[in-house]
Amino acid sequence: MRPFAQIDVFSAEPYLGNPVAVVLDAEGLDGEMMQTVARWTNLSETTFLLPPTTPEADYRVRIFTPGGELPFAGHPTLGSAHAWLQHTGSSRDRVVQECAAGLVEVRRRQGTLCFAAPPPVRSGPIExxxxxxxxxxxxxxxxxxxxxxxxxxxxxxxxxxxxxxxxxxxxxxxxxxxxxxxxxxxxxxxxxxxxxxxxxxxxxxxxxxxxxxxxxxxxxxxxxxxxxxxxxxxxxxxxxxxxxxxxxxxxxxxxxxxxxxxxxxxxxxxxxxx
Incomplete structure (x- = not known):
């Protein structure tokens, strides 16, 4: 049995935001099992928290949609940070998340979490x-x-x-x-x-x-x-x-x-x- 939370993100009114499922201890799970769980939850994203691989990060996250893994996603970043802070009992105002896209900083400002937008990997006009x-x-x-x-x-x-x-x-x-x-x-x-x-x-x-x-x-x-x-x-x-x-x-x-x-x-x- 693994600790689990489902977080509503981007709405002050419960059940009117975007939910993310967070498995707070995913050690030992492979990508195939993570994908199976994400397909079953059928949410836009399900995340799996792991120990970081770099000392600059507080935790590592893998992010799955029902159709595959993403290197980065926004509402799962805020939801995962919220769940990690609550699970660890931390009152810190700054968290660093490690994901496939790199390190993402999350801060608490006036009681609200926000993340620093990562640099684009592609920009410019659409063909x-x-x-x-x-x-x-x-x-x-x-x-x-x-x-x-x-x-x-x-x-x-x-x-x-x-x-x-x-x-x-x-x-x-x-x-x-x-x-x-x-x-x-x-x-x-x-x-x-x-x-x-x-x-x-x-x-x-x-x-x-x-x-x-x-x-x-x-x-x-x-x-x-x-x-x-x-x-x-x-x-x-x-x-x-x-x-x-x-x-x-x-x-x-x-x-x-x-x-x-x-x-x-x-x-x-x-x-x-x-």
């Missing part, structure tokens, strides 16, 4: 032929006013639409692009508590639509802030089409580091028979 496939798969009728690779590990690409309403109205058909890892972002009206609406689609990882996605928010923030489209601090809403109420806080520091934060809360804890 024209792939952009056409994305537009077709998402069923976009209006203009695409921007597009970018925002890949920090999972393979993300994103299109920018004029309004949040256009993003919310999308009815994707990924039979046309079954291995996609894509998103769409659009601006809310001035005066809204959220600057942007984001939707994230990951059929390539076995997740048709991710309720609230930290890694794509990280990559999109680096792009939008870097090009002057977004201010240095803003909030994003995500998940309403899935009955969620995701609320993501973005902050960029003078050195260019983008921090992605949101509420984390343990909703289930106990043991897992693995």
């Amino acid at each position: 024209e032929d792939y952009l056409e496939k994305i537009v077709s798969a998402l069923g976009i009728d209006g203009p695409v006013i921007g597009h970018q690779w925002v890949d920090n590990g999972p393979g993300w690409a994103v299109v920018r639409l004029a309004t949040a309403q256009e993003v919310l109205a999308l009815e994707p058909d990924f039979s046309r692009l079954p291995h996609a890892m894509v998103g769409a972002v659009g601006a809310h009206p001035h005066g809204s508590p959220h600057a942007f609406e984001l939707r994230t689609f990951a059929p390539g990882a076995g997740v048709p639509e991710d309720p609230v996605c930290g890694s794509m928010n990280a990559g999109v923030a680096q792009w939008l802030i870097g090009t002057g489209v977004a201010p240095a601090a803003y909030r994003v809403s995500q998940g309403s089409r899935l009955g969620r109420a995701g609320d993501i806080a973005i902050t960029s520091e003078p050195d260019g580091t983008v921090w992605v934060g949101g509420a984390t809360k343990t909703l289930f804890h106990g043991t897992a028979r693995i």
